[in-house]
Structure formats: structure tokens, C-alpha cells
Amino acid sequence: MPRLKAGEKSRISFKLNGRKVSGDAEPRLLLADFLRHEIGATGTHVGCEHGVCGACTVRLDGVAIRSCLTLAVQANGRRVDTVEGLAEEDGTLSRLQAAFRRNHALQCGFCTPGILMSLEDFLARGGEPDEGEIREMLSGHLCRCTGYSGMVRAVLEIVEEMHEEQNA
Amino acid sequence: MKPAPFDYIAPESVEEALAVLAEAGEDARILAGGQTLSPMLNMRLVEPAVLIDISRLPALDYIRRKNGHIEIGAAATQNALENWPELAAQAPLLAQALPHIGHFQTRNRGTVCGSLAFADPSAELPLCLALLGGEVVLQSASRQRVVKAADFQLGMLSTAREADEIISAARFPVAEAGAGYGFAEMALRHGDFALAAIAVKAGKTGVRIAIGGVADRPMVRNFPAGIEGAALDDALNDLAWDLAAADDPHATARYRRELVRRLGRKTVEEAKSCRV
Known part of the structure; x- marks a missing residue:
């Protein structure tokens, strides 16, 4: 990966709940904010923004992690699962x-x-x-x-x- | 609560990471698990010009036995170590200490070497490294050196690492035959910073104890192998005073001394009972 410059946006794509999504992010953009503001997936909540409260926890390649302690650029090309992916399409709960x-x-x-x-x-x-x-x-x-x-x-x-x- | 702008680079190799670091020096920060660095970035306690992300370098993601040590690469997570099949047999102290580090969700990402690099006085892994007499491998673009735990952590959040070096690996000695190990800590809530953390090795030739969370770094003492009863209480009392505990918003110095005495005795007895 080339060096991403501060303040410059680059295209980030990953599989969100099985579907490919893309958006633009500066290096400093947190994964939680990318999900909410760039993708519009507001199921993931942001509480303390320093890893303590756990509200923003998502799965990255299957592993539960804090999305407020992860950069959006770090999720590029990977798999992200959030609460939106749990229930069936028809609303049947997991x-x-x-x-x-x-x-x-x-x-x-x-x-x-x-x-x-x-x-x-x-x-x-x-x-x-x-x-x-x-x-x-x-x-x-x-x-x-x-x-x-x-x-x-x-x-x-x-x-x-x-x-x-x-x-x- | 958003980081200040920085350049981001995910190098393809350790050599590339070290070259970028050599150029940027103190303006750069190494990003491994990010469980300490990211909060500091979010709170703008640090504002590096460039972040060098080593978290996905396969060459640094390993846990292996080597020359009487368990060698853990810089990208290996605390969770990976916790789930390492040989852990309980090879490093019973680490097996006891790891569940105390943060939470399931942060251990999934936090690295062993990252914890050593941050050098928090109350952190569990620096305490274990100090007790066991382990070492860290420091690598720069031009040299590699191995530094003993006692020479590595110099004080509060302060280590012997130079600006152009990364901790490429940590080495924890494997369990000594016939020795017993104990670990205990007191924190306000599980996963919080320890008010006092205690690690003990009860070996054939002596009892070694390390205290974290009280002084500005883990402090180690050696007691005679047979120490017990009033002699043990006296030794722990001396140690408690020598650590020069200070009052802070979480606990008084007096309370911390009491933890060293009481939790110290309990942990020493536990380690002795684990001797095989």
C-alpha cells in the first residue's frame, strides 16, 4: 500500500455483512465514523471513543474489536460484520x-x-x-x-x- | 475525540517499516494493536506525523519456542498468546496474568510487544517480563540488539527503545522445572489498571517477587527459598515501604502498601503450593 497522505481521502472498500461497500476516508477516520457517516450504517453506536464502553464493537474478519480504536483504512479489503447483519431480511431475529x-x-x-x-x-x-x-x-x-x-x-x-x- | 491528521503507511515488509521509521524517527509511531495508541490519538495526547502499521506483517505474527524462551513477534496479539496451546505448560505465569489485561475485545487486538513498548507501571506483561527475567529484541534499519527486562523499562512510560527501533519480539523464559508461579492483582473493576499487581516465582533456590502498579515500573526482589511466616511478612513490609507508594485518586499509598503485604503473602503462598 502506498503512503496515504494526511488530509487526503482514499477509496476504502470492504465486505459489510456480506455486501461490498465503498467510501472515502482520510487516514485518521475511525472505522466507527466511517460506518456511520460514510456508509450510513448507524446500527454501530459510538460511546466513549477510547475503547472502554464497548458500544462500537464490530467483527473484523470475524474477530470482535472496537471500531473506535480501528482506522477505516485498516478495514480495506477485509470483512466487517455489524448488528445490521444479524436478523434475517424479513426481520426474523437471530x-x-x-x-x-x-x-x-x-x-x-x-x-x-x-x-x-x-x-x-x-x-x-x-x-x-x-x-x-x-x-x-x-x-x-x-x-x-x-x-x-x-x-x-x-x-x-x-x-x-x-x-x-x-x-x- | 478524533485524531489529528497523520500520514498512514502499511509497509509490505519489516525492512520497509524500519526504513520509514529511520527516516521519520520521533515523528512516527508504530501501530500494532492500537489498544493504547488509538485512545491516545483520539484524545490527541500524541500527534504523530506518520503512523506505521505493522499489524498485518506475517513475519512479525508468531509465537514460538526458541532456546528456552517463548518468543512472541510484534504483531502477535494477547489473545493469540492466551490461546496458544502450550501456554499453560510452558508459561503458567502468563496463563494466569493474561485474563487480567483489559477485556476479551481489547485482547483480540492488543499485542504483547505493544504493551511492553508502552511501559505502563501497572501493566501485567511488563511485570511478567521483569519477574521472569525476559528480554526484548530491538530492531532498527541498521542494527539489532537484545535488552534485558531490567534494562529496558526505565520508568513511567519510559523505555530504552530508541526512536528508530521497533520491538520486533519479546522473549519470556519458559517455566523452570520444579518452580511454582502465582499472579494476583487488585483493580477497581476487572480490566482496569491494577492498584497493585503481584507476580511470584517460587523456585528451588529462591522466591522471586515482582510488584506492579505501585512504583514507576515493575520492582523485583529475591527472597530465600524457605521464607515463610513472620520472616515473609517482614520482607514484604520492607518491600512495601521501599516502593515509595504515592496517594492518587484511585487509592492511598497506605492501601497500596497493605496490598503489597497481604496480596504479596497470598501470592507467594500460592506460588509455593504450585511447586511440582
Whole structure:
């Protein structure tokens, strides 16, 4: 890649939820801002902008990361998955989203997109995380309205379901 | 909360990265995982002219055993080390310490060498490197040198790295046969900076303890192998005072000394009980 000059925009393209998207970005543009302002994908939320709150978490090549600590140019040519990609086209919720709804794991919903994307990666790694491991993982996200009990219940329910499916 | 403008380059090789760095020197910053650098950029605590992104250089993305060390390349993430199959057997101390670093989501991107480069006094990896007597490999366009942990971290956020060098790798000695290891820390919330972090190696010939989060860098002491009871309490009390803790908004100096004494004793006992 040639040296990208400060203040000059270059064309950035990547696969967002399976579809190719493109936009222009200066080197300093954060991936979170690129998604929201350049692509118009506002499902990813921006809270603290220094990696603490977790609201902006997306998956980059499958791995849950902070999009406020990643440059848009770093995502060029890669795969980005955000909350918009979870539900079916017809609005049917993903398994994780449905479990969140059943367990009242969200209230205002500001932190939820990031938490869902973290969990998608976390649960895809296999194993059967227990409550302690789930809570430790959730410590990377701040929720200020419902607290975390509903989220823990939702995840434990899914872990149990996955366990039963594997042994069926 | 947006970075000031900078040039960005993702070099295709280590040689190219070092050449750019040699030219730009102190005006450049190396971007690896970015879990410390990016917040500093966002807050404009640093405003480099150029960012050199080494995060996707395959030549730096490795974890391997080499000459009694675990050698970790500059692009290897904390998460990659955490999931390295040999970790628990080869480096039980790192296996215990890694989950304390930030969070799942930041370890996915944060690198081992990046943490050493930043040299936060309360960080877990510099503490482990100091306790184990590890070393870092510093590489510039014209030379390579290997620096011991004790000579590398010079103080608060300060290291022996020159402006034209990158930490190309870190080397942690593999676990010593017959030794037990312990790690503990106290933080206000999981993933926050440690108020005090303690790493211990209980070997056949002595007990080695390192304290982070209290002085301006990890501090290491060696105690006799059989130390216990009142003698251990006295040694830890001396150590607690020697660290010259200061009050800050998170904890008082008195509280930190108490952590060194109590958490220190608990961790030493744990390490001894892990001796095989």
C-alpha cells in the first residue's frame, strides 16, 4: 500500500455483512465514523471513543474489536460484520437477538449492538462458557440501564441450547 | 475525540517499516494493536506525523519456542498468546496474568510487544517480563540488539527503545522445572489498571517477587527459598515501604502498601503450593 497522505481521502472498500461497500476516508477516520457517516450504517453506536464502553464493537474478519480504536483504512479489503447483519431480511431475529428479547436483556438499546457482536464472536469460539466466563466477557461492555443479569440469562440459555443440539 | 491528521503507511515488509521509521524517527509511531495508541490519538495526547502499521506483517505474527524462551513477534496479539496451546505448560505465569489485561475485545487486538513498548507501571506483561527475567529484541534499519527486562523499562512510560527501533519480539523464559508461579492483582473493576499487581516465582533456590502498579515500573526482589511466616511478612513490609507508594485518586499509598503485604503473602503462598 502506498503512503496515504494526511488530509487526503482514499477509496476504502470492504465486505459489510456480506455486501461490498465503498467510501472515502482520510487516514485518521475511525472505522466507527466511517460506518456511520460514510456508509450510513448507524446500527454501530459510538460511546466513549477510547475503547472502554464497548458500544462500537464490530467483527473484523470475524474477530470482535472496537471500531473506535480501528482506522477505516485498516478495514480495506477485509470483512466487517455489524448488528445490521444479524436478523434475517424479513426481520426474523437471530437466535442471540431473540434470547435477548425473551430475557429483557436490553432497555434503551444503546450498548446492545456492541454486546451482540462481541457475543457472536465469543460464542462462535466453541466451548461451554459458564456464568463467570460470560460475566468476565461482558465486563468489556458498559450498560447503564438494565444491568447485566438479563444478558447473562440470555447467553446461558443459548449455551444450554447449543449443548443440547450437540448431544442430540 | 478524533485524531489529528497523520500520514498512514502499511509497509509490505519489516525492512520497509524500519526504513520509514529511520527516516521519520520521533515523528512516527508504530501501530500494532492500537489498544493504547488509538485512545491516545483520539484524545490527541500524541500527534504523530506518520503512523506505521505493522499489524498485518506475517513475519512479525508468531509465537514460538526458541532456546528456552517463548518468543512472541510484534504483531502477535494477547489473545493469540492466551490461546496458544502450550501456554499453560510452558508459561503458567502468563496463563494466569493474561485474563487480567483489559477485556476479551481489547485482547483480540492488543499485542504483547505493544504493551511492553508502552511501559505502563501497572501493566501485567511488563511485570511478567521483569519477574521472569525476559528480554526484548530491538530492531532498527541498521542494527539489532537484545535488552534485558531490567534494562529496558526505565520508568513511567519510559523505555530504552530508541526512536528508530521497533520491538520486533519479546522473549519470556519458559517455566523452570520444579518452580511454582502465582499472579494476583487488585483493580477497581476487572480490566482496569491494577492498584497493585503481584507476580511470584517460587523456585528451588529462591522466591522471586515482582510488584506492579505501585512504583514507576515493575520492582523485583529475591527472597530465600524457605521464607515463610513472620520472616515473609517482614520482607514484604520492607518491600512495601521501599516502593515509595504515592496517594492518587484511585487509592492511598497506605492501601497500596497493605496490598503489597497481604496480596504479596497470598501470592507467594500460592506460588509455593504450585511447586511440582
